[in-house]
Amino acid sequence: MDALFAYQVRAMRRIFASEDVCLGCRLCEVYCAVRHSKSGDIIKAMTREVPKPMPRIVVNEAGPTSFALQCRVCEEPMCVQSCISGAMRKDPDGVVRVDEERCIGCWTCVISCPYGAIGRGTAERPVALKCDMCPGLDVPICVANCPNEALKCEEEDSSGKV
Amino acid sequence: MERFDYLIIGNSVAAVGAVEAIREVDDRSSLAIVCDEPFHTYSRPRISECLTSGEAAERICYRPREFYDEYSVVPILGVRVEHIIPGDKAVCLSDGRKLQYQKLLLATGSRPIVPRIEGIGLAGVHYFTTYAHVEQLARSLSDIKQAVVIGGGLIGLQAAEALCNIGVEVTVVEKLDRILAQSFDERASALIEAQFVRHGVSIITSASVEAILGDGGRVSSISLSNNESIPCQAVVVAVGVTPRKELAEEAGLRTNRGIVVDDFMRTSDPDVYAAGDVCESVDLLTGERCLMQIWPNAYAEGRIAGLNMAGQPTRYKGGISLNATHFFGYPVGSAGLIGQMEGCLDLVDFDESTGFYRRIITRNGIPIGMVMAGDALDRAGIITAFIRNKTDVSSFITELGDRNFNIAHMTRELRLARQLGREM
Numbered sequence: 001m002d003a004l005f006a007y008q009v010r011a012m013r014r015i016f017a018s019e020d021v022c023l024g025c026r027l028c029e030v031y032c033a034v035r036h037s038k039s040g041d042i043i044k045a046m047t048r049e050v051p052k053p054m055p056r057i058v059v060n061e062a063g064p065t066s067f068a069l070q071c072r073v074c075e076e077p078m079c080v081q082s083c084i085s086g087a088m089r090k091d092p093d094g095v096v097r098v099d100e101e102r103c104i105g106c107w108t109c110v111i112s113c114p115y116g117a118i119g120r121g122t123a124e125r126p127v128a129l130k131c132d133m134c135p136g137l138d139v140p141i142c143v144a145n146c147p148n149e150a151l152k153c154e155e156e157d158s159s160g161k162v
Numbered sequence: 163m164e165r166f167d168y169l170i171i172g173n174s175v176a177a178v179g180a181v182e183a184i185r186e187v188d189d190r191s192s193l194a195i196v197c198d199e200p201f202h203t204y205s206r207p208r209i210s211e212c213l214t215s216g217e218a219a220e221r222i223c224y225r226p227r228e229f230y231d232e233y234s235v236v237p238i239l240g241v242r243v244e245h246i247i248p249g250d251k252a253v254c255l256s257d258g259r260k261l262q263y264q265k266l267l268l269a270t271g272s273r274p275i276v277p278r279i280e281g282i283g284l285a286g287v288h289y290f291t292t293y294a295h296v297e298q299l300a301r302s303l304s305d306i307k308q309a310v311v312i313g314g315g316l317i318g319l320q321a322a323e324a325l326c327n328i329g330v331e332v333t334v335v336e337k338l339d340r341i342l343a344q345s346f347d348e349r350a351s352a353l354i355e356a357q358f359v360r361h362g363v364s365i366i367t368s369a370s371v372e373a374i375l376g377d378g379g380r381v382s383s384i385s386l387s388n389n390e391s392i393p394c395q396a397v398v399v400a401v402g403v404t405p406r407k408e409l410a411e412e413a414g415l416r417t418n419r420g421i422v423v424d425d426f427m428r429t430s431d432p433d434v435y436a437a438g439d440v441c442e443s444v445d446l447l448t449g450e451r452c453l454m455q456i457w458p459n460a461y462a463e464g465r466i467a468g469l470n471m472a473g474q475p476t477r478y479k480g481g482i483s484l485n486a487t488h489f490f491g492y493p494v495g496s497a498g499l500i501g502q503m504e505g506c507l508d509l510v511d512f513d514e515s516t517g518f519y520r521r522i523i524t525r526n527g528i529p530i531g532m533v534m535a536g537d538a539l540d541r542a543g544i545i546t547a548f549i550r551n552k553t554d555v556s557s558f559i560t561e562l563g564d565r566n567f568n569i570a571h572m573t574r575e576l577r578l579a580r581q582l583g584r585e586m
């Protein structure tokens with residue numbers, strides 16, 4: 001395995017997607033955006049909120065292949081190491097989160113994340129968009145709402161096994 | 163004499179990388195940071211925010227206020243290290259103290275190059291690399307209507323943008339034939355220059371400043387090599403930075419342009435390490451040792467130094483050039499080798515009307531560099547990883563050249579190798 005991708009998480013929860021089962025329906029994106037909106041209501045979020053609520057999980061698509069991608073919760077996150085402002089931090093629960101108040105939108109994280117899993121926000125709010133593993137929910141909202149069970153949230157032990 | 167197991171000289175990104183790495187391995191031993199700047203660790207690229215706002219100083223802290231407590235670091239700030247004595251494993255401080263160490267890290271960074279120009283010592287001549295520099299410039303702002311920035315690199319342009327945003331008439335004078343020649347390619351330089359010109363900044367290239375002229379000891383104008391003269395009340399000198407290697411040189415450690423270190427960030431003394439702007443480390447793409455004055459690389463080097471200092475041998479694989487910033491809201495980024503090179507295939511997508519510019523340079527099917535501007539930055543990290551890992555992209559090189567390239571365009575094997583999913 002490439003040296004860079006030895007930065008994999010141990011004993012932490014991550015979301016895994018199956019390209020064999022993903023429909024490319026993008027419901028994960030909708031639920032994620034609404035979860036991270038001010039109102040938490042899909043109609044208000046989609047029609048009225050400024051800045052527009054944005055998803056942190058993005059379906060990557062190429063022809064028939066589709067794959068919902070979000071933060072891989074790397075053990076040694078390139079985004080945290082590269083962050084100019086210190087906004088990108090690994091929290092005690094192991095999840096990498098961005099402090100949107102500290103983020104200056106330089107996109108060093110975007111240019112560092114090997115998965116391209118960090119988004120660039122909107123013109124109104126140009127801060128890093130990043131999966132936060134839905135703190136406060138037992139199951140991340142994308143996993144809970146995937147109609148085809150293409151997303152699973154799993155924990156690995158220190159040997160790398162589920 | 164005070165004794166610390168780990169002693170770090172410097173309080174910026176490489177030092178923080180080392181602190182966080184040391185504490186991952188060793189949470190018991192004593193650790194101190196000595197720095198001549200009296201401030202909490204701050205993000206140097208953000209100092210231009212402090213030009214107009216006093217509160218910005220708090221905002222640009224690189225780590226939370228509790229950082230030193232949380233990581234059990236004794237911060238000795240506002241104190242200079244006068245000498246290091248590797249034979250005694252000791253350092254001498256400007257306040258008269260002598261500190262002993264088991265392992266020492268030199269993370270002293272770099273300082274602005276002071277060019278030999280007549281008038282360089284006049285009042286009104288400023289530099290732009292530290293908080294103190296910006297504080298000094300901020301204090302004289304009310305007298306500044308026109309300013310000349312000498313140097314069209316990243317620092318000079320950040321200073322130019324900050325001054326322009328507060329209504330100062332700015333002229334940037336660049337010696338080479340384009341701005342940002344070290345960090346971006348010709349097209350990106352032109353796109354960024356257009357942003358500056360659009361905002362009223364004058365950019366003069368292929369010109370050098372012959373003299374800084376004064377009136378009553380203060381800057382009043384500069385004269386160029388072509389005899390043109392530009393009136394100004396302030397000059398910001400941004401012609402490059404040079405490693406602060408004096409302590410190492412005096413102590414007889416091996417230096418070149420910077421402090422020479424091996425793959426474990428060790429200097430010629432086995433108990434002294436160096437990381438960040440001050441040292442020369444390996445460029446992953448050329449295999450050569452050179453100065454890599456890049457923020458993320460400084461963190462990585464600090465981290466590797468820290469792991470090694472704490473007894474967890476870790477080899478640094480090397481860094482690549484990497485830049486990401488924005489000018490007047492226009493985002494730009496680059497990575498790796500971006501000059502014109504023999505035997506390379508460029509994948510280019512450029513739309514002048516939107517300022518979208520995406521260029522990936524490949525050699526023998528392996529990406530070696532990229533330049534992105536505007537929306538082309540989306541998912542750029544995927545390409546950076548290809549560059550770092552020297553991934554052969556031949557089987558999807560056409561898709562790679564498309565602006566919508568994403569991980570679904572990679573081969574399935576590559577996706578699974580990166581644990582991007584499971585066979586379910």
